[in-house]
Amino acid sequence: MVIVYSTLLMAVLGLAFGTFLAYSAKKFEVKEDPRVEMIKQILPGANCGACGYAGCEAYAKAVVAGKATFDMCIPGRPSGVSEKIREIMEKNAPN
Template sequence: MVVVYSTLLMAVLGLAFGTFLAYAAKKFEVKEDPRVELVKQALPGANCGACGYAGCEAFAKAVVAGKVTPDMCTPGRAAGVAEKIKEILKQNAAS
């Protein structure tokens, strides 16, 4: 009988903790702007810091937030990265 009670107790505790974790995951979910990922994919990925940011992801976040202009990426100038980023921001602003 002890085995049945132990199994039942563990099942109830598992259900309770699982429910709590599911609630906490939804409550504290971090919303991420999908434009950041699109801009990061358009960048060359050199993570050189020539733009003044620690890497391409930090630069992409700053561009989407409107803190900097898209033409600060030195390695991407020849490939037309600034125009690609402007197009991404224009398309998603209209959506």
């Protein structure tokens, strides 16, 4: 009988903690601008730091925040990354 009670107790605790974690995840969800992900996808992904930022994600966040220009990605210049970033920023401007 001890095994049955222990199993039931663990099931109830698991359900309670799972529900609490699901609620907390929704309540404290961090909203991120979708343009950051779009810009990260077109960057070369070298994380070289040539733009002056810690990596491609930091550069993408700086561009969306207006702290960096579109043409700072040196490895992406031959493939036209700056023009693609400009298009993303113009097409998806927040209202």
